[in-house]
Amino acid sequence: MAAGVNVSDYSRVMQAPLLVAVAQPRCAAKDMHSNARAHAELIRRVRARVVIFPELSLTGYELDADPIALDDCVLDIVVRACEETQSVALVGAPIRGSGSGAYIGLLHVSATGVTVAYRKCFLGGEEPAHLCGLDIRTHRRKEPDCCLGGGNVLRSELQAEKFGTLDLPVLSRAVGLIGGVCV
Secondary structure (H helix, E strand, O other): OEOOEOHHHHHHHHHOOOOEEEOOOOOOOOOHHHHHHHHHHHHHHHOOOEEEOOOOOOOOOOOOOOOEOOOOOOHHHHHHHHHHHOOEEEEEEEEEOOOOOEEEEEEEEEOOEEEEEEEOOEEOOOHHHHOOOEEOOOOOOOOOEEEEHHHEEEEHHHOOOOOOOOOHHHHHHHHHHHOOOOO
């Protein structure tokens, strides 16, 4: 058992090949309903076990977009697509922080609902003017790992502001989000 999760529950799922898709939907600025439908369409089309979407894909990378609540009904569109395809989607969206702040978040969406997988910590460009986190122009990181919900670790190589490509061993560690098991 890892992190309170019975790993044997995932044995049936883990026997199937792991198909991971990275998808770029057409996004309309700040139109979360339309963008959620585009995400759902891609999830259904690729039929992968894990579908990874870009940063802030749910809002069209609009830094001043309103944050989304995890129980917002617009996310039900993506949840249903995940349920139909038995997929997990990692969806970029602005999420509420403490107080009135918002973060660039990565949502873990599955048939069981929506949770926050990651809050971006190291901001760059115009991001610090609109969102919470640490400004990479003034903060130098000492630790190369970022913690994801459930004890999973995602290496900094997945952070788009630092790297342009994904390292496959790093991606395989991130895929541990499927079952909430630390890999």
